[in-house]
Amino acid sequence: MVSTGYPTVTLRFVFPFISFFLASLPGQSQPPGASAAHFEDRASTAGITFRHFSGASPQKYLVETMGSGAALIDYDRDGWLDIYFVNGAGKPGREGTQTTRHALYRNLGNGRFSDVTSESGVGGYGRYGTGVAVGDIDNDGWPDLFVAHFGPNVLYRNLGDGTFSDVSRQAGVDDPFWGQSAGFFDLDNDGYLDLYVTNYLDLKYETHPVCGAEAPARRSYCDPDAFSGVADRLYRNRGDGTFDDISERSGIANPEGKGLGVVMADIDGDGRMDIYVANDKTRNFLFKNNGDLTFSDISYFSLTGFNAAGEAEAGMGTDFGDFDGDGLLDLIVTNYDLETNGLYRNLGQETFSDDRWVQGVAKASIRMLGFGTGFFDYDNDGDLDLFVANGHVLDDISSYRNNISYSQPNQLLENRDGRFYDVSKDAGPAFRTTRVSRGTAFGDFDNDGDIDLVVTNIDDSPELLVNRSNPSGTWLSLQMVGKTSNRNGIGSRVRVVAGERVRFDQVTGGGSYLSAHDLRMHFGLDRNQVVDLIEISWPSGVVDRLEQIQANQVVVVEEGSSSPKGR
Amino acid sequence: MAHALQGYALESLGRFSPAESAYGRAIELDESILLPRLRLGVLHGKQRRFGLCIALLEPVLQRIKQDPEALFYLGRSYLETGRSEDGIRIAGEIQANHAKDGRVLLSLASLLMSKGYWGRAENILRLPEVVQADSYSASHGLGVTLFQLGSSEEAVRALDRASALNPSSEKTRMALVIALLKMGERPRAEAILRSVLTLNPIHAHACFLLGQLLLEQGRHEESLKFLRKAAELAPEKPEYSFELVEAYHLKGDARAAVDHARQLVTRFPEHPRSYLSLATGLKLDGKFDRAKPLLEQSLKLATGFDSSANRDLWAQAAFHLASILRKEGSFRKAIELLNHVVTERPEPAALLELSQCHIQSGDPEKALPFLEQAMSLDGGNPEPRFVHATALLKLGRIEEAGKGFELFERLQKARRETKNRPVIRK
Numbered sequence: 007m008v009s010t011g012y013p014t015v016t017l018r019f020v021f022p023f024i025s026f027f028l029a030s031l032p033g034q035s036q037p038p039g040a041s042a043a044h045f046e047d048r049a050s051t052a053g054i055t056f057r058h059f060s061g062a063s064p065q066k067y068l069v070e071t072m073g074s075g076a077a078l079i080d081y082d083r084d085g086w087l088d089i090y091f092v093n094g095a096g097k098p099g100r101e102g103t104q105t106t107r108h109a110l111y112r113n114l115g116n117g118r119f120s121d122v123t124s125e126s127g128v129g130g131y132g133r134y135g136t137g138v139a140v141g142d143i144d145n146d147g148w149p150d151l152f153v154a155h156f157g158p159n160v161l162y163r164n165l166g167d168g169t170f171s172d173v174s175r176q177a178g179v180d181d182p183f184w185g186q187s188a189g190f191f192d193l194d195n196d197g198y199l200d201l202y203v204t205n206y207l208d209l210k211y212e213t214h215p216v217c218g219a220e221a222p223a224r225r226s227y228c229d230p231d232a233f234s235g236v237a238d239r240l241y242r243n244r245g246d247g248t249f250d251d252i253s254e255r256s257g258i259a260n261p262e263g264k265g266l267g268v269v270m271a272d273i274d275g276d277g278r279m280d281i282y283v284a285n286d287k288t289r290n291f292l293f294k295n296n297g298d299l300t301f302s303d304i305s306y307f308s309l310t311g312f313n314a315a316g317e318a319e320a321g322m323g324t325d326f327g328d329f330d331g332d333g334l335l336d337l338i339v340t341n342y343d344l345e346t347n348g349l350y351r352n353l354g355q356e357t358f359s360d361d362r363w364v365q366g367v368a369k370a371s372i373r374m375l376g377f378g379t380g381f382f383d384y385d386n387d388g389d390l391d392l393f394v395a396n397g398h399v400l401d402d403i404s405s406y407r408n409n410i411s412y413s414q415p416n417q418l419l420e421n422r423d424g425r426f427y428d429v430s431k432d433a434g435p436a437f438r439t440t441r442v443s444r445g446t447a448f449g450d451f452d453n454d455g456d457i458d459l460v461v462t463n464i465d466d467s468p469e470l471l472v473n474r475s476n477p478s479g480t481w482l483s484l485q486m487v488g489k490t491s492n493r494n495g496i497g498s499r500v501r502v503v504a505g506e507r508v509r510f511d512q513v514t515g516g517g518s519y520l521s522a523h524d525l526r527m528h529f530g531l532d533r534n535q536v537v538d539l540i541e542i543s544w545p546s547g548v549v550d551r552l553e554q555i556q557a558n559q560v561v562v563v564e565e566g567s568s569s570p571k572g573r
Numbered sequence: 574m575a576h577a578l579q580g581y582a583l584e585s586l587g588r589f590s591p592a593e594s595a596y597g598r599a600i601e602l603d604e605s606i607l608l609p610r611l612r613l614g615v616l617h618g619k620q621r622r623f624g625l626c627i628a629l630l631e632p633v634l635q636r637i638k639q640d641p642e643a644l645f646y647l648g649r650s651y652l653e654t655g656r657s658e659d660g661i662r663i664a665g666e667i668q669a670n671h672a673k674d675g676r677v678l679l680s681l682a683s684l685l686m687s688k689g690y691w692g693r694a695e696n697i698l699r700l701p702e703v704v705q706a707d708s709y710s711a712s713h714g715l716g717v718t719l720f721q722l723g724s725s726e727e728a729v730r731a732l733d734r735a736s737a738l739n740p741s742s743e744k745t746r747m748a749l750v751i752a753l754l755k756m757g758e759r760p761r762a763e764a765i766l767r768s769v770l771t772l773n774p775i776h777a778h779a780c781f782l783l784g785q786l787l788l789e790q791g792r793h794e795e796s797l798k799f800l801r802k803a804a805e806l807a808p809e810k811p812e813y814s815f816e817l818v819e820a821y822h823l824k825g826d827a828r829a830a831v832d833h834a835r836q837l838v839t840r841f842p843e844h845p846r847s848y849l850s851l852a853t854g855l856k857l858d859g860k861f862d863r864a865k866p867l868l869e870q871s872l873k874l875a876t877g878f879d880s881s882a883n884r885d886l887w888a889q890a891a892f893h894l895a896s897i898l899r900k901e902g903s904f905r906k907a908i909e910l911l912n913h914v915v916t917e918r919p920e921p922a923a924l925l926e927l928s929q930c931h932i933q934s935g936d937p938e939k940a941l942p943f944l945e946q947a948m949s950l951d952g953g954n955p956e957p958r959f960v961h962a963t964a965l966l967k968l969g970r971i972e973e974a975g976k977g978f979e980l981f982e983r984l985q986k987a988r989r990e991t992k993n994r995p996v997i998r999k
Contacts, residue, residue: 089603139682306978307971314929314957316981344857357966363900366932374861409828 010433024361041429042385042476043418043461047436052523053118054089056109059487060465061096061134062401066225067214068233069134069184070094070401072378075520076468077138077459079149080450081126081164086113086523087451089460089467090128092135092153094290107131108153113451118413127170128162130155137445137520141190141199142376143177143243154185154203154520159475163247167179181354183487184209186212187323188288189516190278191270192492193547194299198243200490202258202281202516204265206235218402227400230286240282243301248357256499257293257301266286269323270515271335272499274356279515282310284321285338294356299315307357310337310350314360319345322381323446323519326512328352329365329382329390330424333510338367338487340519342396343410346392347371347379348428366426367419369390375399378519382457384418386479386530392419392426395461395519397442414441416461436471443469449524455481455558459529462520480557482537484527487563490546494525496543504534505555531557576602577609582948589616607636611643618646626650638670643676645684652688664693674708682714691721707736713745726753733907743769743776750766750782777806781813784820811841818850822857838867845874845886853893855885861897868894888918896926900908904934921947921957928960955984 060070074092088111095106107129111119122133123129126431128151137154144150148164156179160172171266174180181206188567190199207230218226244327258281274280278295287289289311289519293301305311312318320342328334334352334428341347346368350358362368371394385391405410405490418433421427430437445462452458453473482502486495495513501508509529517523531537540552541564550568555561580595593616599609614629630637630647637643648663661900664681671677673930682697697703698715716732717726733747739745747760769776784800787793800817807813821830827971841847851906852867868890879974891910898907911927928940939966942973947957962977 161649205700290916306962307974308968309966314960314963315925316956316963316985318985359933368900369861370860372857379714 010212014184014260017353019200021295041420041427042478043420043429044432044474044476045418045434045436045471047469047475048117049467050303052470053120054111054422054468054470056093056111057452057467058093058462058465059096059106059524060089060094060108060274061385063097063341064223064225065097065246066207066217066227067211068228068230069573071227071326071401071464072078072136072186073205073442073464073520074462074520075137075187075445076447076462076524077140077151077379078447078449078460078524079140079151079522080113080168081149081151082112082168083147084113085249086115086453087445087449088113089119089451089470090151090522091462092445092520093130095132096132098132105131105180105447108135113239115453117452122168126168127172128153130160133157134159134235136185137187137204138522139188139190139201139516140522140525141496141515142493143170143190143199143201144247145197145488147493149525152188152190152201152203154188156184156209159185159188160181161202165298173247177247177251177252179203179239179241181239185239186266186267186521187516187518189270190494191281191515191524192545193242193279193295194297194394195278195491195547196243196245197488197490197492197495199238199243199494199496200243201241202250202270203241203262203269204268204283205236205238206230206264206266206286207238207481209233226402229265230451233264235261235285237261237290238263238268240264242426244431252299255301256299257292259281260291260303260501262288263291267339267519268320268514269326269517270322270443271326271333271512272353272497272498273352273387275499277543277545279545280335282324282326285318286320286322287318290321290339304356309360310358310547311432312331313345313348313362317345319348321348322375322377323379323395324473325517326511326514327390329381329392329421329426330532331389331509334380334507335512338379338381340379342373343371343373343398347374347376358554366428370419370426370428372416374417377444378516379523380446380448380523383479383528384457384473385420385475386456386477386481388479388509388530388532389421389424390504391421392450393417393446393459394419395443395446397444397464405456411440413442414436415440416443434474438466439525440483441469442541444519445521446518446521447521448518448528450483450528451524453560455483457524460521479533480531480535482540482555482557483560484533484540485560485562486525486527486542487564488544488546488561490548491544492567495542495544495563495565499543501541502529502531503539503541504529504531504537507532507534525535526560574597574603574606577606577612580609580612584612584616589620598880611637611640615643615646618650621653623650623653627654627656636665641667641671641674644670645677645680649684651685657688660688660692664690668697672700673701673702675702675704678703679707679710679714682718686714686718686721689721691718694718695722709735709742709823712738713742713748715751717746718749720748720755725752725755729756732832741772743773743779747779747948752777753939754782754786758792762786775806776811777803777810780806781816783811785816787815788820788823791823793820796820797824808840811837811844811846814840815846815850818854823855827854827858831858843874843946845871845883845890847871848874849886849890851894852890856893861901863899865894868897874916884917888914888923892923892926897931899926899930901935902933904930908934915943915946919946919950921954923952924950925957925960928957928964932960932964932967937967940964953984953988955981957986 016322039305058567077090078087091109109123112122134156151162153160163173186204188203190194193200217228240253264286268280283291292305292310294304323340337350339348348366349362350362367494373396374396376394383392394417398412417430420429442464447460456473457569488495498513537555542550580592583592596609596613608702617814618626627650661929661936682694685694693717704711712735716728720728729815735745752763769779780799780803780951787796803813813925818834831854837847848867851866855864875883895907895910924943931940944961958981962974966974
């Protein structure tokens with residue numbers, strides 16, 4: 007019996023060309039040179055004492071292994087990104103469950119954070135939290151928080167005085183299912199942020215199947231195929247503090263989906279934000295925005311629903327980014343080990359090409375199970391690199407797969423001329439240790455001009471990966487202030503011209519896994535000291551053009567003003 | 574005559590060499606005496622000196638027809654030297670002249686079986702005289718013969734009879750296992766293999782077959798135990814070690830598979846499968862740069878021998894190498910390799926790989942015929958249907974692509990419904 011991936015039969019055969027062929031095989035690919043990457047985990051020195059609690063039980067409820075996320079949110083508008091950590095909980099009634107809480111840490115601006123959970127009112131005591139989204143739902147300038155749960159979801163309105171108010175019920179977004187990633191975006195460009203929430207599985211403690219063996223010590227986490235999916239939710243913001251559930255009539259409600267990750271962006275340049283959903287072991291969805299409050303699932307025709315072989319993979323996290331600089335947003339999806347992560351290159355006209363192997367993403371991810379992910383320019387050299395947070399879902403995986411472990415190292419993939427190289431081993435000790443990582447939020451929380459990372463880990467402390475890379479480039483950060491458009495400028499398309507380099511990006515909604523990012527746009531400028539042109543196309547249709555902007559600063563851009571305010 | 578009698582006496586004592594000398598001297602003195610010629614011919618036949626046997630016995634065929642032993646060795650010598658017609662003629666003479674001698678007929682049947690004359694052997698083994706002479710051997714022989722003739726059920730019945738007559742026979746139990754496996758009766762085959770190993774715990778082939786059987790059922794841990802033992806008991810048999818590597822692969826233990834395959838490269842450096850096994854493990858681990866030269870070596874070795882097994886290994890190595898080349902973006906080289914593979918071996922996996930190369934190199938039109946071939950070979954597989962629809966989409970044939978995706982979805986749904994729900998994701 008030979009099953010080396012190819013069936014065996016006896017056949018008549020000739021070998022007419024072998025010598026020629028062997029003589030003309032291509033050589034080995036060039037290994038990447040030295041990397042400037044360096045990240046330091048400053049969680050403990052920054053005063054972060056939060057530790058995730060999964061509620062892991064002998065019953066192995068699947069929710070325990072899917073993790074919780076984190077959000078970067080400047081909740082007090084002092085210019086420094088604060089951090090919100092979502093926590094798990096135990097099964098209701100289990101000892102210790104009521105003491106678990108989410109945590110909000112205020113950034114003191116000096117490298118330290120202060121726990122302000124109690125006074126802010128966002129602790130969500132005893133609730134099993136999963137994903138988080140940040141957006142200014144009422145355009146009052148204060149970012150609000152949406153927290154997805156295994157159970158009713160929660161919307162916290164930022165009151166502007168350091169406290170939040172739970173407005174879930176009156177807003178109508180307290181869907182009771184197992185929510186995962188969520189994201190704010192303006193689906194109809196009416197200036198109010200709408201909300202997309204992925205729902206994962208129809209799981210109940212009472213009817214949870216036993217997987218593995220009956221003996222408690224030999225149970226294992228179930229495959230998602232053991233559960234039915236639950237349709238995602240799409241809420242349209244009415245602008246009066248309430249939301250309208252338009253899931254069914256918009257066409258996004260598909261119970262076949264087992265949603266884990268979501269990201270929104272305008273993939274075809276029609277000025278309307280589309281939605282991509284990473285589903286676990288079922289087809290991923292790409293919902294094209296039709297402009298009339300309905301969406302069409304174009305996952306088949308866009309070739310983003312499956313891998314190139316037509317296999318539905320275990321989609322976890324996802325993000326859009328223009329990694330090849332052609333002005334079109336490409337797509338990353340993290341998957342299960344041996345599946346490899348998917349990199350879908352946008353070819354225009356709503357079609358994508360699964361280029362994971364050619365671009366080096368697949369090779370780096372064969373043995374990894376990826377969750378949080380995102381495109382970001384870690385070294386400000388003007389192209390988008392990739393980060394992937396890894397960790398298996400089975401805590402007993404090493405008992406039957408010797409070469410795959412529950413805790414895994416995270417990865418930094420550097421973009422060199424459009425091809426990704428794994429530079430993790432050069433990126434500091436944090437990339438050499440292994441943890442069971444899940445969520446990842448991207449943002450410059452120390453305001454030093456490069457993107458830092460917050461990574462959440464199952465039953466462990468989070469990591470605050472401060473970017474200490476040797477920067478090869480200058481940078482520019484844009485803080486969007488919508489007037490007619492939504493206050494956060496989500497959906498804005500930005501073109502930056504600096505010297506020879508032209509960069510294109512969008513303020514996307516959602517992205518990564520269970521996490522929310524710095525809403526400021528960050529551009530690495532290579533070595534350019536001046537940006538020749540910034541062109542911003544707001545969701546409202548307003549276009550602002552800014553010229554001759556100095557590099558290395560955060561620029562606040564108000565919609566329609568075309569006169570930036572440096573900060 | 575004195576020499577002839579001397580030779581006969583020596584032969585009776587088991588002193589064959591001096592007996593042959595005595596018979597030789599007797600023939601030199603008087604060629605017309607039959608006894609020394611007949612006995613010397615038989616001794617040559619026994620010693621596999623088939624040419625000498627024929628030279629002595631052929632001229633006196635008419636005179637030896639009543640001697641079944643001489644006829645047997647003459648017939649065997651004919652068959653062994655490629656004179657099949659003469660051999661079969663002699664077999665007929667034995668059957669005609671010694672129809673009542675069950676033991677002679679049993680020996681003849683055994684000879685015919687060894688040469689692949691299964692139909693003739695079956696006729697003989699069914700004769701009552703044969704069954705009377707040695708019912709166990711007759712049943713065992715009939716079972717093996719029927720299996721070779723494709724009658725597995727009848728073979729099992731005959732082998733069951735044989736096993737009942739001689740419960741301690743490992744050979745019969747092993748033959749029974751083979752027949753049961755052919756019929757898909759795995760539980761019984763497994764039980765018998767375990768009984769063989771109870772009788773003889775160091776039966777290497779029983780360990781090997783049991784390991785294979787368990788591997789097919791996904792019982793990786795148990796399988797590894799027996800395959801490891803088989804490889805230890807018969808380290809000279811590469812197929813046992815190759816199967817062990819395969820078991821490590823299927824268990825998902827790439828590290829052990831690679832470690833073991835590395836040893837095989839040292840132990841069996843001339844065997845193409847050594848390199849293929851190691852390369853497959855490295856490829857699964859994403860170590861393409863290290864897998865490629867091993868696959869090239871496997872290709873070279875498999876090219877050197879014109880056997881079907883090596884052609885099979887060549888195709889596997891070429892397939893894996895092409896798949897790496899495609900992933901690296903070397904589409905032209907991958908297409909060259911796969912064109913040769915699918916010309917001789919048009920199987921869905923190779924056809925799909927070739928199609929993907931054409932699509933990814935920007936030539937979806939060329940992928941279409943290969944995809945159509947793959948779909949015709951494996952109509953229930955959704956994968957070629959999806960890739961076909963992808964190719965049509967890239968060619969702008971939107972409506973056809975849409976229909977293809979619909980069919981893909983239906984096939985996928987059907988597959989999901991027939992598949993058991995996994996309880997643990999591995």
